[in-house]
Amino acid sequence: MAELVDLKAAPYSLDEDQVAWVEETLAGLSLDEQVGQLFTNLFFFGEDAFSGNPYTAEQIIEKFHVGIARYHGGTSDQVQALLNRLQQASKVPLLIAANCDSGGNGAMKDGTYIASGAQTEATGSVEVARNAGYVSGREMHAIGANLNFDPCVDILENWRNTIVNTRAYGTTADDVIRYTIPFVEGQRESGILTAIKHFPGDGTEERDQHLVLGVNELSPERWDETFGRVYQAHIANGVEMVMAGHIALPYYSQKLNPALSDAEIMPATLAPELLTGLLKTQLGFNGAVITDASHMLGMTSAMRREDYVPLSIAAGCDAFLFFNNLEEDFAFMKAGVEKGVITQERLDDANRRILGLKAKLRLHEKKASGTLLRTPADLEVVGCEEHLRMQAEAADLGITLVKNTLDQLPLNPTDHRRVRIYHLTGEVGGITGGGEADMLDLYVRLLTERGYEVTINDGTTRVKGPTLKYRDEVDAALILAEVIGYGAQNNYRIQWKTAMSNECPWYVWEVPTFMVSHNFTTHLHDATMVKAYINAYHPNEANVRATLDKLEGRSQFKGTPNDLVWTEKWQAKL
Known part of the structure; x- marks a missing residue:
């Protein structure tokens, strides 16, 4: 006892x-x-x-x-x-x-x-x-x-x-x-x-x-x-x-x-x-x-x-x-x-x-x-300037370039003006959220403000179309993984919107392709073919802005990945 x-x-x-x-x-x-x-x-x-x-x-x-x-x-x-x-x-x-x-x-x-x-x-x-x-x-x-x-x-x-x-x-x-x-x-x-x-x-x-x-x-x-x-x-x-x-x-x-x-x-x-x-x-x-x-x-x-x-x-x-x-x-x-x-x-x-x-x-x-x-005056600290500064510092220090094996960075509106976005989601409306349009809309707005023309891929179809036509219409692909889930599966991986969906990264050799995860850190298991991969950890605005700054070379990537990001797959490092 x-x-x-x-x-x-x-x-x-x-x-x-x-x-x-x-x-x-x-x-x-x-x-x-x-x-x-x-x-x-x-x-x-x-x-x-x-x-x-x-x-x-x-x-x-x-x-x-x-x-x-x-x-x-x-x-x-x-x-x-x-x-x-x-x-x-x-x-x-x-x-x-x-x-x-x-x-x-x-x-x-x-x-x-x-x-x-x-x-x-x-x-x-x-x-x-x-x-x-x-x-x-x-x-x-x-x-x-x-x-x-x-x-x-x-x-x-x-x-x-x-x-x-x-x-x-x-x-x-x-x-x-x-x-x-x-x-x-x-x-x-x-x-x-x-x-x-x-x-x-x-x-x-x-x-x-x-x-x-x-x-x-x-x-x-x-x-x-x-x-x-x-x-x-x-x-x-x-x-x-x-x-x-x-x-x-x-x-x-x-x-x-x-x-x-x-x-x-x-x-x-x-x-x-x-x-x-x-x-x-x-x-x-x-x-x-x-x-x-x-x-x-x-x-x-x-x-x-x-x-x-x-x-x-x-x-x-x-x-x-x-x-x-x-x-x-x-x-x-x-x-x-x-x-x-x-x-x-x-x-x-x-x-x-x-x-x-x-x-x-x-x-x-x-x-x-x-x-x-507590009183309403106590709430003044919520989202105060000091806290937002700490948030921005953490975003700057944490966002991680895991791989860039084809040296395709930086993203820029001259070489990559027409960006096709692929939004990968988990449970929409689940206990912990994720998959709503907020982060996607923010990316579209910020990219547009920075001089890009943005289209959003419809991943509910298998149709890819002619590859030469794709290369004529798209200068860069940006895969945004916002796979968030809780309690409905024993573990969460990328689930494409349909079998052999056209959002699967078939296009990595057609146009420069950049994948960013705003939650789980181990998506290379399901996307080993991606040549430029970033872990951005969370879909808040500070992390999104910092991610774009780093993709464009306005700021250095400062985060360091652990070895689990490679998911024990040798091809993930290629």
Whole structure:
């Protein structure tokens, strides 16, 4: 059994008054309120499409006593208004989380993107990493969020993995530590707590835990040398929370509990030997553990929901991420306490860990003094000049020329006046967006302003037409890959709009062809024939403008690719 939480030790370091508030608050909670503190609810703007929720935000707080809030969508003013309502309605102040892995854009629609993990790695700059955390923290604070479910501290070892392709900060433990520690330090300037993810580590395989149990196949020795070093670094740096992934670590589980059969191997969210044994005892983590989203198949395929809801807490998680059905999940958790699946000691310890984070932020003092809620004036930092300057710097440093083997650059309106654009998209209207016309329209406008004549290819047909006619009509081809997707496939690759679509790069020897990816970094796997390839990481305006400047030779390419961009294909380098 792991040691119980020590609220006077890191990462809490509470004084006597803060500890007293935790203990007094815990003593005053009913069983229902103790159960509620374990839950994180996802609030929506408008109808709750996931659960058919019939309650208002205030009614959810009053009826289910949730300890942590998340939300989906919304502009900064909308989110701030919602979060103020939630704090006003809650007896115990709320931890309010956002997913800011690359800037304030993870907290609101109008937040400022700085750099993803992949773009940060390409810059080679710890200052960019710090800026991404700094802007995340400032813009989160402006809306009233206080807990970041980022950075992602996974190690991208498998090039086929698109789950953390853009979110991972490197392919080695050293690089992940090098960039994620400054990220955390940057957001701490605004008093934001950190939850690192996805313990015990994603990036070694290609599958998505939204759809299947993830498995990290590393040996205990190699895990200690890689992911273990990353977690040790963040624990030493005072990280407050760890998000457990629905990822199994079978060889370590069986080392810690040799009696486990293969059939008994569980994802970390349900594995006491990993949570209580490895993380909290062996690595000495004294903070709070939260599950990854509980609708993911890596968890739901393990056993009945009625069983795994309380078992996650019994195994060592301290908070449960998202309801499926409010009444049903609450009843499952409460029954788990009443039946002894969750002991009173384990329930109290989990509550202390969550309340301790609230005490660390002095949320109770802010609530009492009337300073907990945010104001419209706080929103002035969102998209401010300082943040936009940091965004432009990250774009300049990060955009990466991976290959230019025919020396076809620079693009220019004299030699390449007539540009044919091929827009490759992933899921249109998916959870994470992508594939809409915004980026395409921006390219068309900027190219036109710079003296080019732009046409857009219709990729829904196979018809290519005569090649000589194509060369007479087109001076350069520009392939814009905006392949963004989430949770509908185990990994994402280029999917042409139809079989043998005319957007496939058949034209690379007919006209100079330039391919730019504004998301995933490994598209050369599907386009090895392309001779000029650029990774631009994100479809925001700063990255688009910087990409065009670099294509035209107005600015140098400064980003550095990692070896995974070649996808183990020798022909990708030709």
